Amino acid sequence: xxxxxxxxxxxxxxxxxxxxxxxxxxxxxxxxxxxxxxxxxxxxxxxxxxxxxxxxxxxxxxxxxxxxxxxxxxxxx
Amino acid sequence: xxxxxxxxxxxxxxxxxxxxxxxxxxxxxxxxxxxxxxxxxxxxxxxxxxxxxxxxxxxxxxxxxxxxxxxxxxxxxxxxxxxxxxxxxxxxxxxxxxxxxxxxxxxxxxxxxxxxxxxxxxxxxxxxxxxxxxxxxxxxxxxxxxxxxxxxxxxxxxxxxxxxxxxxxxxxxxxxxxxxxxxxxxxxxxxxxxxxxxxxxxxxxxxxxxxxxxxxxxxxxxxxxxxxxxxxxxxxxxxxxxxxxxxxxxxxxxxxxxxxxxxxxxxxxxxxxxxxxxxxxxxxxxxxxxxxxxxxxxxxxxxxxxxxxxxxxxxxxxxxxxxxxxxxxxxxxxxxxxxxxxxxxxxxxxxxxxxxxxxxxxxxxxxxxxxxxxxxxxxxxxxxxxxxxxxxxxxxxxxxxxxxxxxxxxxxxxxxxxxxxxxxxxxxxxxxxxxxxxxxxxxxxxxxxxxxxxxxxxxxxxxxxxxxxxxxxxxxxxxxxxxxxxxxxxxxxxxxxxxxxxxxxxxxxxxxxxxxxxxxxxxxxxxxxxxxxxxxx
Numbered sequence: 001x002x003x004x005x006x007x008x009x010x011x012x013x014x015x016x017x018x019x020x021x022x023x024x025x026x027x028x029x030x031x032x033x034x035x036x037x038x039x040x041x042x043x044x045x046x047x048x049x050x051x052x053x054x055x056x057x058x059x060x061x062x063x064x065x066x067x068x069x070x071x072x073x074x075x076x077x
Numbered sequence: 078x079x080x081x082x083x084x085x086x087x088x089x090x091x092x093x094x095x096x097x098x099x100x101x102x103x104x105x106x107x108x109x110x111x112x113x114x115x116x117x118x119x120x121x122x123x124x125x126x127x128x129x130x131x132x133x134x135x136x137x138x139x140x141x142x143x144x145x146x147x148x149x150x151x152x153x154x155x156x157x158x159x160x161x162x163x164x165x166x167x168x169x170x171x172x173x174x175x176x177x178x179x180x181x182x183x184x185x186x187x188x189x190x191x192x193x194x195x196x197x198x199x200x201x202x203x204x205x206x207x208x209x210x211x212x213x214x215x216x217x218x219x220x221x222x223x224x225x226x227x228x229x230x231x232x233x234x235x236x237x238x239x240x241x242x243x244x245x246x247x248x249x250x251x252x253x254x255x256x257x258x259x260x261x262x263x264x265x266x267x268x269x270x271x272x273x274x275x276x277x278x279x280x281x282x283x284x285x286x287x288x289x290x291x292x293x294x295x296x297x298x299x300x301x302x303x304x305x306x307x308x309x310x311x312x313x314x315x316x317x318x319x320x321x322x323x324x325x326x327x328x329x330x331x332x333x334x335x336x337x338x339x340x341x342x343x344x345x346x347x348x349x350x351x352x353x354x355x356x357x358x359x360x361x362x363x364x365x366x367x368x369x370x371x372x373x374x375x376x377x378x379x380x381x382x383x384x385x386x387x388x389x390x391x392x393x394x395x396x397x398x399x400x401x402x403x404x405x406x407x408x409x410x411x412x413x414x415x416x417x418x419x420x421x422x423x424x425x426x427x428x429x430x431x432x433x434x435x436x437x438x439x440x441x442x443x444x445x446x447x448x449x450x451x452x453x454x455x456x457x458x459x460x461x462x463x464x465x466x467x468x469x470x471x472x473x474x475x476x477x478x479x480x481x482x483x484x485x486x487x488x489x490x491x492x493x494x495x496x497x498x499x500x501x502x503x504x505x506x507x508x509x510x511x512x513x514x515x516x517x518x519x520x521x522x523x524x525x526x527x528x529x530x531x532x533x534x535x536x537x538x539x540x541x542x543x544x545x546x547x548x549x550x551x552x553x554x555x556x557x558x559x560x561x562x563x564x565x566x567x568x569x570x571x572x573x574x575x576x577x578x579x580x581x582x583x584x585x586x587x588x589x590x591x592x593x594x595x596x597x598x599x600x601x602x603x604x605x606x607x608x609x610x611x612x613x614x
Contacts, residue, residue: 008596016527018584035443035461036425038468039582057526061585062391064425 018076020059020066026073027051033065033074041065042074090129090155096256097195100246101227104281105194108225108288109135111279112192115223115290116141120189123215125176125208126196130156130169136192137168144183146174148398175398177204177405178436180211188215194225198261201337201380207406209271213293222273222291227260230284239285257330264289305412307341308361308376310369316362323359324481325488332383333358339407343373347414350374350455352444353400354421355381355389367448372455375413379403390427391585397432404437419444419459422466426585468581470520478579479517483510486575508565512539512572520580527584528577529570536569556609563605570597 020041029050033042041059045052065074097105109132116122118140127133127145129152136143137160147153153171160169174182176196191212197205212222230239251257268275268291275291319333334356342352342365354364356378368374379399381389389395400418404410420428422443430441445454445465454465487506494502516523516535523531540562547553553561577583 012529016530032430035466036422037466038423038446040463040467059584060526060582062426063585064422067427067429068425068431070431 018061019056020053021075021077022051022053023073024050026071028071030070032068032070036064036068038062038064090152092254093152093256094129096250096254099253100250100256100258101286102282104286108279108281108286109194111288112194112223112225113139115190115221121187122190122192123179123183123188125179125191125193127156127171128152130159130171132192132194133169134159134163134165137165141168143169145169145171146176146179148173148175148396149393151393175402176200176208177211177402180214183215185214186217189217189220190223191216191220192223195227195258197224198226198259203338204402204406206267206271209267209273213272216293218293220293223288225286225288226264227258227285228264228287229260229262235284238283243285305339305341308365308369310366319358325485330383334383335361335378337378337380337403339409339412340376340378342368342376343370345373345375347412349413350419350459351377351409351413351417352419352451353377353379355379355384355386355395357381357383357385360385364448368451371452377403377407377409386421387423387426390424393427395424395427397429400428400433401436404439416440417442422446470580470582472518475517475520476514479513479576482575482579483513509568509572512569513576516573516576526582528574531577532570532573535573536566539565539569559609563601567601
């Protein structure tokens, strides 16, 4: 019973607070994530030639950016 | 429960195994053992659709070297665990592969046995023919093809019994495990066409589960390139009925499907763009509606199991493997000079572009989110504007979705309440409609995008409004007020959570599994049953 409740709580926390995280070091600036993100979470940054993520709250945790990134610079946590 | 159903479609390997066991009434085990009896030590065996690896293990234990392929990564992961646990890594090789590419990755005449259980019936017809031909090429001359699958039995009585028993069984299986199976049609003829000579080895469940054994007999007949059909935008009574069906039944299968393959839109030539989409009938018709008369392009319809590309990709039902299979079986490479595919952006959450490039050499481009932007997109040399990259949810769409989501449940509520408590029908329908419309209109201004939280908010708001009305005007006594609060609260919770499923901003993983909403329902039920008693109402 307790493990069920705990896993349910974990699941609730995950689905409500999960969002995208970007590793600047790994990013190669290919902008594929920009091409595939449906909500405009990953935007190009002309200054750094990479991307910027101004608003993590937009993320709908669809996983497109994570799947397509050739460098593995994005993750959903 | 759109949110729940969309993720409900995602089956786990354990669900799948359980589902197969239920729908074959446990006979699958015996069939697999019968297949394994054909294995001689040292045989090279290919299993198409190895799933969680049970048959591969049976063959390996008899001394075979097995190559197992499957298109589902979670299944293969599960199979890898089983193989490791049995210490059979040296005998079993598991690969993520679609059946249509087997001939590209193995030497001809290199397998003694090719086996497949309950997989070939899932393939589209032209794909099945292609795969059988590939099997013919891969088998040694004395090799054998062993296929076990669900078959519609011959004979009127057997057929009647088949449908009588299968329909409820299939429904129960689907409800418990979200697994369903299809039956093979005309398999002996297909075997003959692919150059095999086959017979039925064993037959279970009144002839509905059959094991075929086939040996390569003649050289397979060459497939002549078919004329590529043209898709036109047409509104007929039939398409309107299909639209209504999709509208009303939304998430409940069967999903109307289009036959996979290559189609023409307009008059494309060998340099025209190749657009890819899934095989959900509504999706294809919408794409054709937006493009017919506006562009000349090829439309490659790949198998998404009748699900739209976004949900399909998200649920693991639409992957790179499906598109690879479509490329192979459609003969696309013979029709078009370039090697560039344009994929719908919204399947990027499940279709790995790089995988398609690695396997086929075709480069992937991500087209716009909405089909109606495709003409402008093509005009811009296949470059998107930000508006084409991002999904939107304007007020007209929100109102439309509010009504569409509501009507499905309104019918259900009305039917239940007419039987149980007729006076409640009108209030229930009106209040639920009000809730859906409210959340549809106010959606952009909610502080959270999470459906469950919005549902909680809506529930609290409804209860507050009701309580306010009761205190000032209605003067309800505690017990009826409490009942109404519970009813409206539940409706509000439900409307908020369900509406999120209609929004393109639904967070993946929300209400991931149907049964996880049960605790909330039980809690509400408990409160409803016990709180009045404790408070003496």
